[in-house]
Amino acid sequence: MKILTEHIDVQGIETIDVFRKHGGYAAVEKAIKKMTPDEVTEEVKKSGLRGRGGAGFPMGMKWSFLAKPEGVPRYLVCNADESEPGTFKDHYLMMKSPHTLIEGMIVSSYALGANTSYIYIRGELMYVATILEKAIQEAKDKGLLGKNILGSGYDLELHVQLGGGAYICGEETALLESLEGKRGNPRNKPPFPAVKGLWQCPTVVNNVESIAATSWIVNNGGDEYAKIGIGRSTGTKLISVSGHVRKPGVYELPLGLSVEDFIYSDEWCGGIRAGHKLKAVVAGGSSVPILPAELILKTTNGENRLMTYESLSDGGFATGTMLGSGGFVVMDETTCIVHNTLTFGRFYHHESCGQCSPCREGTGWMDKVLYRIEHGKGRQEDIDLLVDVAKKIEGNTICPLGDAAAWPVAAAIRHFRDEFEWHINHPEKATQKGAVFMREGASWSL
Amino acid sequence: MIIIHLRKSNIEHRKNLKMTNTQTIQFPASTLDKVHEIIKRYPEGKQKSALLPILHLAQAEWKWCSPEVMDYVAGLLKLSPVEVYEVASFYTMFHLEPVGNHVIEYCRTGPCCLMGGVEVYDHLKAKLGIETGETSADGKFTIKEVECLAACGWGPVFQIREQFYMNLTTQKVDEIIEELSK
Numbered sequence: 057m058k059i060l061t062e063h064i065d066v067q068g069i070e071t072i073d074v075f076r077k078h079g080g081y082a083a084v085e086k087a088i089k090k091m092t093p094d095e096v097t098e099e100v101k102k103s104g105l106r107g108r109g110g111a112g113f114p115m116g117m118k119w120s121f122l123a124k125p126e127g128v129p130r131y132l133v134c135n136a137d138e139s140e141p142g143t144f145k146d147h148y149l150m151m152k153s154p155h156t157l158i159e160g161m162i163v164s165s166y167a168l169g170a171n172t173s174y175i176y177i178r179g180e181l182m183y184v185a186t187i188l189e190k191a192i193q194e195a196k197d198k199g200l201l202g203k204n205i206l207g208s209g210y211d212l213e214l215h216v217q218l219g220g221g222a223y224i225c226g227e228e229t230a231l232l233e234s235l236e237g238k239r240g241n242p243r244n245k246p247p248f249p250a251v252k253g254l255w256q257c258p259t260v261v262n263n264v265e266s267i268a269a270t271s272w273i274v275n276n277g278g279d280e281y282a283k284i285g286i287g288r289s290t291g292t293k294l295i296s297v298s299g300h301v302r303k304p305g306v307y308e309l310p311l312g313l314s315v316e317d318f319i320y321s322d323e324w325c326g327g328i329r330a331g332h333k334l335k336a337v338v339a340g341g342s343s344v345p346i347l348p349a350e351l352i353l354k355t356t357n358g359e360n361r362l363m364t365y366e367s368l369s370d371g372g373f374a375t376g377t378m379l380g381s382g383g384f385v386v387m388d389e390t391t392c393i394v395h396n397t398l399t400f401g402r403f404y405h406h407e408s409c410g411q412c413s414p415c416r417e418g419t420g421w422m423d424k425v426l427y428r429i430e431h432g433k434g435r436q437e438d439i440d441l442l443v444d445v446a447k448k449i450e451g452n453t454i455c456p457l458g459d460a461a462a463w464p465v466a467a468a469i470r471h472f473r474d475e476f477e478w479h480i481n482h483p484e485k486a487t488q489k490g491a492v493f494m495r496e497g498a499s500w501s502l
Numbered sequence: 503m504i505i506i507h508l509r510k511s512n513i514e515h516r517k518n519l520k521m522t523n524t525q526t527i528q529f530p531a532s533t534l535d536k537v538h539e540i541i542k543r544y545p546e547g548k549q550k551s552a553l554l555p556i557l558h559l560a561q562a563e564w565k566w567c568s569p570e571v572m573d574y575v576a577g578l579l580k581l582s583p584v585e586v587y588e589v590a591s592f593y594t595m596f597h598l599e600p601v602g603n604h605v606i607e608y609c610r611t612g613p614c615c616l617m618g619g620v621e622v623y624d625h626l627k628a629k630l631g632i633e634t635g636e637t638s639a640d641g642k643f644t645i646k647e648v649e650c651l652a653a654c655g656w657g658p659v660f661q662i663r664e665q666f667y668m669n670l671t672t673q674k675v676d677e678i679i680e681e682l683s684k
């Protein structure tokens with residue numbers, strides 16, 4: 057079942073004519089000509105679609121929080137900042153099929169009553185911004201954007217805004233600051249963007265994938281969408297797969313597929329690269345807890361782990377993880393967990409905006425301590441020190457980047473403490489090129 | 503939060519460059535049109551929103567955001583210079599010191615490392631004979647380490663301006679460098 061990527065490999069799908077030949081922009085016609093904005097919102101609510109940017113907040117509910125004071129403009133801002141390590145699905149979708157996003161932007165803007173909308177895209181994806189701008193121009197030329205769309209009286213201007221290279225600008229309030237031409241410092245909440253967002257006006261921020269999914273929902277109805285998936289995990293999800301599988305790439309899967317099928321079936325990742333064994337997976341982007349092979353495949357109750365919000369988080373942080381942004385990083389037995397954790401620690405240190413002391417200082421400490429463990433200078437007390445610093449960041453910051461920095465470190469120690477100890481106790485061995493700790497009796501041990 | 507270290511090699515390089523402040527800083531007419539088009543994307547009085555897009559245009563024009571360039575941008579947008587400095591220094595893409603003709607921005611994050619990113623990076627540094635943040639003696643290349651470029655499944659990855667170079671191997675790096683050195 058494919059909703060977003062059904063035609064993605066069709067030759068010329070980036071052009072409006074080919075896109076329309078494959079059913080493109082039908083949702084704009086239907087929404088604008090046959091539905092009221094509230095009816096569109098109602099279908100999105102019924103679909104159960106949850107935000108695909110990482111937090112999984114129900115999209116219809118978010119839309120219904122949007123304040124609608126008389127005479128004040130409202131804005132829709134698409135979050136195309138995609139910077140969470142392991143995640144590259146929005147990049148893939150926009151680059152291959154820009155009109156899929158543009159169509160969703162028109163439908164969603166109409167539902168929210170926005171007459172100006174922005175796509176905030178990370179600056180490094182400049183070439184994708186050019187692709188989007190070209191698509192916007194094509195849509196304008198066909199009367200699908202601009203003044204009086206399809207003769208309905210509804211106006212919409214759509215602009216692409218380049219970021220400047222900062223992960224924190226993916227956080228929605230930092231994104232709005234950045235769109236206002238400022239440093240990307242997250243704002244205190246409340247007020248929430250739905251009340252005071254861009255230029256203090258009511259604003260909805262949604263991820264590329266969330267917005268793109270609204271077209272199918274308009275065409276087929278929210279109830280049809282909700283039939284895909286399991287329970288509160290409805291619809292399809294784009295999963296970005298990187299690391300040691302045979303076929304890395306972006307896959308659109310119906311939520312509810314088993315993790316085991318996803319990793320091993322030829323239809324999906326095609327299994328671990330030849331001659332190697334699965335060691336660990338980071339299932340939802342660098343911010344979510346890493347799980348060792350046995351816990352990613354099965355929950356502690358012995359049930360198959362599924363690609364759903366609920367199943368991946370089964371067991372809480374003790375034995376579970378999160379679906380997050382769908383950045384699925386697969387590691388085989390050649391992977392040094394300490395090194396991987398160091399790159400994540402360094403990442404959050406580099407990306408902390410520096411506003412709150414626990415995050416600014418804590419990410420720096422974790423980076424430094426991880427660095428010395430990895431480089432054979434670790435001390436016995438370092439592991440507990442890392443756990444302590446992580447605990448002190450968690451829950452004590454303005455935005456969730458602090459938590460996102462703490463969780464991967466805490467989880468790596470939770471599940472791979474022996475590997476950290478080995479680095480500290482055997483620095484000479486551990487710092488040799490390619491040296492990796494092998495846990496005795498582990499399913500991935502050689 | 504970015505801390506800027508001026509490296510010795512770059513200070514040297516800066517001395518060798520014809521300093522930009524001896525040239526007149528002024529966008530060509532076509533770019534100025536683009537600037538005005540960008541400002542119109544925002545409501546009246548919110549032209550500060552154009553800052554990042556215009557810094558990108560400025561960097562495309564002058565390769566790096568020198569104080570003189572930033573002052574010029576401030577003037578265009580009716581901002582005080584410090585509003586431009588504080589923004590330019592927050593975002594990693596803006597170069598606040600001179601750079602070579604080709605700035606190689608190399609992804610150093612976990613998923614790329616899984617695909618051999620560290621080894622390929624070591625090879626690149628050895629090939630150019632420079633370290634992270636430095637510019638080669640001939641002024642052709644600067645290398646920078648950056649975080650995840652949203653291309654993890656196609657790693658290792660680096661970027662030169664808008665162009666992505668993916669699935670890198672040591673051999674591919676050799677070919678790219680040779681091509682760009684011509």
Ligand SMILES: Cc1cc2nc3c(=O)[nH]c(=O)nc-3n(C[C@H](O)[C@H](O)[C@H](O)COP(=O)(O)O)c2cc1C
Pocket residue numbers: 106107108109110111112113115135136137138139140223224225226227228229261262263264266267455456457460
């Ligand atoms: C540090 C941080 C980085 C984030 N990066 C992104 C991102 O790159 N893309 C994204 O869509 N959401 C990102 N988010 C989530 C956004 O804050 C926001 O929840 C999301 O854009 C809402 O859209 P959705 O409901 O459609 O998911 C990030 C959040 C945090 C705390």
Ligand code: SF4
Pocket residue numbers: 224241242407408409410411412413415416453454455456457458
């Ligand atoms: S948690 Fe970190 S990134 Fe978020 S506002 Fe605080 S310092 Fe900035």
Ligand code: FES
Pocket residue numbers: 141142143609610611612613614615649650651652653654655657659
């Ligand atoms: S980790 Fe290198 S592109 Fe994501």
